[in-house]
Amino acid sequence: MSVATPSSAQAEASFDTIVPARNRFSVVSIAFWHILRRDLTVTARGFIPFLIQVLITPLSLLFVFGRVMPGVGMTQQQYPSLFLPGVIAVTIFIASLQGMSISLMLDLDSHHEIEDRLLAPIPVNLVALEKVVFTAIRSLVATAFTFLEAYLILGSRYQVQNNILLILGILVLYTLACAALALLLGSALTSDKIYLLFSLFLSLALYTGCVYYTWSSLSSIRALQIITLFNPVTYAAEALRFAMVPPAGGVPLETMPLVWSLLGMSVSFLLFLWFGVRVFRKKVIS
Amino acid sequence: MSSASENPYAIEVCNLVKRYPKAAANAVDDVSFAVKRGEIFGLLGPNGAGKTTILGMLTTRVIPTSGTAHIMGIDVARDQIAAKQRFSVVPQRTNLDLSLNARDILRFHASYHGIPAAKRNALADQLLAEFGLADRRKDLVKNYSGGMTQRVMIARAMMHTPQVLFLDEPTNNLDPQARLFLWERIRTLQGRGITVLLTTHDMEEASQLCDRIAIMDHGSILVCDTPAELEKLVPGGTSLELHISVPQQVPEHVLATIGPSETPAEVSVLSQLQQALGSLPGVTKVEEIHDVRKAEGQTGLSILRLYGEDVLAPISQVSHIVAEWNAELLDLHLARPSLENVFIYLTGRNLRT
Numbered sequence: 001m002s003v004a005t006p007s008s009a010q011a012e013a014s015f016d017t018i019v020p021a022r023n024r025f026s027v028v029s030i031a032f033w034h035i036l037r038r039d040l041t042v043t044a045r046g047f048i049p050f051l052i053q054v055l056i057t058p059l060s061l062l063f064v065f066g067r068v069m070p071g072v073g074m075t076q077q078q079y080p081s082l083f084l085p086g087v088i089a090v091t092i093f094i095a096s097l098q099g100m101s102i103s104l105m106l107d108l109d110s111h112h113e114i115e116d117r118l119l120a121p122i123p124v125n126l127v128a129l130e131k132v133v134f135t136a137i138r139s140l141v142a143t144a145f146t147f148l149e150a151y152l153i154l155g156s157r158y159q160v161q162n163n164i165l166l167i168l169g170i171l172v173l174y175t176l177a178c179a180a181l182a183l184l185l186g187s188a189l190t191s192d193k194i195y196l197l198f199s200l201f202l203s204l205a206l207y208t209g210c211v212y213y214t215w216s217s218l219s220s221i222r223a224l225q226i227i228t229l230f231n232p233v234t235y236a237a238e239a240l241r242f243a244m245v246p247p248a249g250g251v252p253l254e255t256m257p258l259v260w261s262l263l264g265m266s267v268s269f270l271l272f273l274w275f276g277v278r279v280f281r282k283k284v285i286s
Numbered sequence: 287m288s289s290a291s292e293n294p295y296a297i298e299v300c301n302l303v304k305r306y307p308k309a310a311a312n313a314v315d316d317v318s319f320a321v322k323r324g325e326i327f328g329l330l331g332p333n334g335a336g337k338t339t340i341l342g343m344l345t346t347r348v349i350p351t352s353g354t355a356h357i358m359g360i361d362v363a364r365d366q367i368a369a370k371q372r373f374s375v376v377p378q379r380t381n382l383d384l385s386l387n388a389r390d391i392l393r394f395h396a397s398y399h400g401i402p403a404a405k406r407n408a409l410a411d412q413l414l415a416e417f418g419l420a421d422r423r424k425d426l427v428k429n430y431s432g433g434m435t436q437r438v439m440i441a442r443a444m445m446h447t448p449q450v451l452f453l454d455e456p457t458n459n460l461d462p463q464a465r466l467f468l469w470e471r472i473r474t475l476q477g478r479g480i481t482v483l484l485t486t487h488d489m490e491e492a493s494q495l496c497d498r499i500a501i502m503d504h505g506s507i508l509v510c511d512t513p514a515e516l517e518k519l520v521p522g523g524t525s526l527e528l529h530i531s532v533p534q535q536v537p538e539h540v541l542a543t544i545g546p547s548e549t550p551a552e553v554s555v556l557s558q559l560q561q562a563l564g565s566l567p568g569v570t571k572v573e574e575i576h577d578v579r580k581a582e583g584q585t586g587l588s589i590l591r592l593y594g595e596d597v598l599a600p601i602s603q604v605s606h607i608v609a610e611w612n613a614e615l616l617d618l619h620l621a622r623p624s625l626e627n628v629f630i631y632l633t634g635r636n637l638r639t
Contacts, residue, residue: 027367027400034397042385112381116391116442119345119375120398121367286306286348 085240104186209233235264331502433464
């Protein structure tokens with residue numbers, strides 16, 4: 001068809017609209033930072049509900065398995081120290097899925113709040129990456145409070161090696177991996193499938209993630225030991241055990257070699273991120 | 287592509303096509319148009335005509351199957367970031383940030399676009415006052431009415447001082463007062479030199495607001511011109527609308543004059559009556575209108591529209607023919623020139639069906 005040309009005489013209208021003359025990197029990084037700032041602001045304003053959301057599960061686990069059961073002699077006295085890394089790992093997993101997957105599902109399906117950010121001067125992939133970075137930061141804050149909670153609940157049974165840098169490095173890598181998984185699930189599932197998050201993913205993560213037991217202790221149940229390798233919680237729990245659990249009687253705890261657990265987390269992160277960004281993109285651009 | 291300063295067009299759309307996977311037809315089918323800077327341009331058409339898909343392609347949310355779209359001289363598909371800096375979108379459905387109050391929504395939007403803190407604070411307060419939202423600026427927007435929500439969305443869209451504003455069904459579901467308020471605001475924005483492209487299925491909105499209108503149906507632009515020129519498309523300007531209930535069969539005394547029909551169904555009776563009316567002197571076209579009332583089950587009701595240079599002249603003959611055919615005349619009125627008539631004239635369908 002032919003191009004329609006205007007007949008209005010308003011072409012001479014003046015403009016006071018000015019596009020800021022910045023380079024592309026600066027435009028994109030400013031948008032990224034402010035989108036992150038928006039998420040941090042909203043979380044900070046609802047900090048108490050956030051703490052309640054992320055601290056109830058570790059509180060229950062630590063109280064029962066770290067205090068009650070060793071107290072009544074149902075577990076070894078050393079159990080709380082090798083259980084704490086598992087609690088940290090599963091707390092981050094739950095915090096990520098609760099923090100991002102649920103809100104993203106609702107956002108993409110009904111609220112559409114994210115549209116304003118998708119129309120900001122930033123590539124869509126970076127909007128997805130911001131979600132991952134924010135969720136990782138949120139989970140790290142939740143982790144700090146979980147350590148405090150553990151310190152208060154476990155009392156003298158709170159025994160953690162002074163490997164702060166290694167612990168922090170593992171936590172950063174693992175929170176990113178969980179956040180990327182949360183992006184993937186939040187983008188792939190529709191809000192009517194929200195029950196899957198709890199019934200399938202959270203339960204599986206908890207029971208196949210070497211939270212309650214060490215990976216090497218499963219050597220007699222080979223099938224389960226192999227299944228646990230498909231769960232990123234396993235690698236985090238084992239890496240944290242390597243970094244956190246002090247030697248008992250001079251003998252270090254037998255864990256998965258650190259290089260394998262780091263590799264497991266790295267591969268999980270990259271895979272989840274690649275698929276997560278792809279699915280997110282597909283959902284927001286038609 | 288010439289530079290933005292030399293280009294008189296704010297929006298240029300060239301042979302744009304969108305075909306969704308597994309769809310039987312193109313959602314947007316070879317659409318081209320150009321919007322001059324400072325114009326208010328309307329895409330008018332029924333739901334499903336492809337208006338929102340065009341908007342999606344112009345605003346980076348829908349990838350075109352083929353064709354190009356330029357905003358202020360920038361190819362939207364090739365340089366999304368530069369394009370996003372120059373336009374704003376007010377979508378059909380609410381997409382406000384429910385966790386924030388109105389002022390924060392405006393300020394965060396501006397910050398995404400790199401507007402410095404002092405300027406975005408001042409601009410937010412100015413726009414909130416302008417849009418009558420200053421008193422409620424610290425309330426969470428989830429407690430806002432439909433009209434207020436729409437005002438916040440337009441105010442938000444203005445926060446990064448865009449050159450082009452896209453409004454998707456801007457006054458849909460608003461009460462008349464809120465609608466008039468928004469029309470006034472949109473005209474003010476035009477006064478500031480902003481180019482506006484809006485989609486609507488509201489004839490009145492299109493004719494009141496738009497400098498030019500493209501009428502769309504089934505993914506294509508049927509015609510594109512000023513409202514006044516479009517209204518001239520209907521022959522004679524005024525048309526005569528008959529609401530009639532037709533008999534099951536053509537009366538025998540009529541059959542004797544026009545000959546037997548092979549299919550004596552109601553449709554056939556109607557089309558024969560249509561022919562009879564069309565042969566009246568001064569009538570250039572008789573069209574059946576597919577109206578929502580018929581779709582809702584009033585099967586006896588048929589609506590015919592007569593076009594001609596002077597449709598008042600044969601009015602007595604029309605009533606005579608209707609009576610002769612044993613049809614019941616339920617309503618008869620003159621349809622004055624309007625965009626609705628233009629749409630009906632072009633498509634044979636009511637816009638709201």
